[in-house]
């Protein structure tokens with residue numbers, strides 16, 4: 036299952052959840068309002084580039100470090116991001132991404148080999164990103180357990196199936 | 205196979221005989237905590253078709269971030285939580301007067317060695333200081349716990365950070381944590397667990413140990429561990445007499461990596477803007493003008509922190525042109541600070557003392573920063589915009605450095621006066 040789009044490149048490390056989704060917006064829980072503020076603390080032009088350039092965010096290390104706020108994933112989804120390729124990512128952000136079915140490939144150094152607007156293809160199962168010229172960068176394949184959650188469209192769907200038919204208490 | 209205490213906890217809670225790093229296991233959760241800014245937990249619970257909460261007596265809701273609510277939206281969210289709690293029989297609702305989740309768990313007798321503690325706040329790593337497996341999750345994971353009473357977790361590799369030697373007077377656990385961050389960076393423990401050990405850790409009081417485990421999340425850690433000893437037991441026993449067994453790491457367990465530091469000569473440290481690993485000795489940033497000093501948060505608003513600051517501030521005044529905001533970690537902390545006379549000392553020195561809770565720490569309310577302002581803070585993160593305007597700048601320091609800085613109006617520490 037390869038995800039193809041053009042790359043939007045954010046050449047920064049340690050982009051925290053405070054920058055992806057600033058604290059002043061934490062009370063907003065309506066997903067519709069979220070795309071307008073995504074990554075505001077890192078680069079305000081990104082939200083438009085997801086519309087005009089491409090849908091795969093390529094970035095550096097420790098992306099999503101910091102707090103557990105899930106808006107830091109939802110706002111990316113709302114902004115149309117289809118996948119994230121990062122050198123490394125924060126743990127809680129990564130779990131949130133899996134649960135919400137945002138594909139994330141950890142591929143150290145990819146950010147140095149991909150330019151804004153490059154057409155790339157991300158394959159989570161294989162753990163690879165294929166560049167426009169055919170060059171393949173090796174990242175970390177996600178395990179079967181995690182891949183299943185993403186493939187199912189996120190953990191909410193899985194839970195809904197599992198608990199359907201239970202009685203209220 | 206030799207196991208670490210954390211792996212033994214995971215095994216016990218998942219019904220396995222052995223758990224090794226990399227294993228994915230589903231663990232029963234002893235304490236599931238939800239903070240008041242994450243109403244998305246309730247939305248996710250509904251989206252999953254949730255009709256009942258599994259083991260509601262183990263669930264706690266903390267009205268800690270917006271305590272008391274600074275906005276109508278915050279109030280609406282808290283109201284929705286109270287309704288949710290009543291409807292599903294949630295065991296613990298900590299109201300807006302109580303304080304921060306991580307301080308409340310031990311004080312309410314809700315955490316003990318061997319427990320698995322999962323809260324929607326990333327600093328849940330703090331509970332490793334009590335021999336528990338503590339980790340933070342997002343709203344969707346928390347909704348899964350409400351439905352199932354359990355959560356899938358990947359057993360982490362374990363690194364050992366050994367702190368040898370003896371801290372000089374005036375040097376605190378916060379300085380040690382900042383020093384480690386400066387040396388090892390923000391992702392050396394990504395997805396891993398950090399065990400803190402060594403003579404310095406053994407000598408620290410329980411609340412200072414919490415600082416190391418709290419700041420470990422800034423090192424990337426999923427969870428932490430400090431082997432419980434008499435200090436741990438005495439701290440927990442102040443609040444609860446519930447029995448517990450202490451899981452022990454096997455003698456032949458092999459750590460993925462051991463980092464060893466002798467901190468005997470350690471000087472007070474500061475993390476300069478805008479990354480927690482941008483660390484220098486305070487000495488090298490002396491004289492940086494400071495608009496606001498914040499003494500608070502789950503990292504630096506505990507009784508030990510308030511005491512360190514108040515002892516320094518006795519008979520002194522906050523500098524003109526600088527303001528001091530103090531937000532204690534809990535109602536109990538506040539009570540102790542009043543009984544010890546620290547509250548009165550802080551007030552006399554010129555502090556604005558707010559209601560216990562998270563408040564300015566996450567940029568919520570009660571002491572936010574304007575454009576370009578500089579703040580020395582005892583909290584845990586200095587990311588851009590964390591405490592107000594994006595152009596404001598945060599300097600992470602110990603409570604003692606914070607107090608001295610408030611009096612000087614610029615970055616300093618009693619050592620350098």
Ligand code: SF4
Nearest residue numbers: 325501502562565566
């Ligand atoms: S005090 Fe700050 S770091 Fe601690 S729980 Fe509250 S917001 Fe999070």
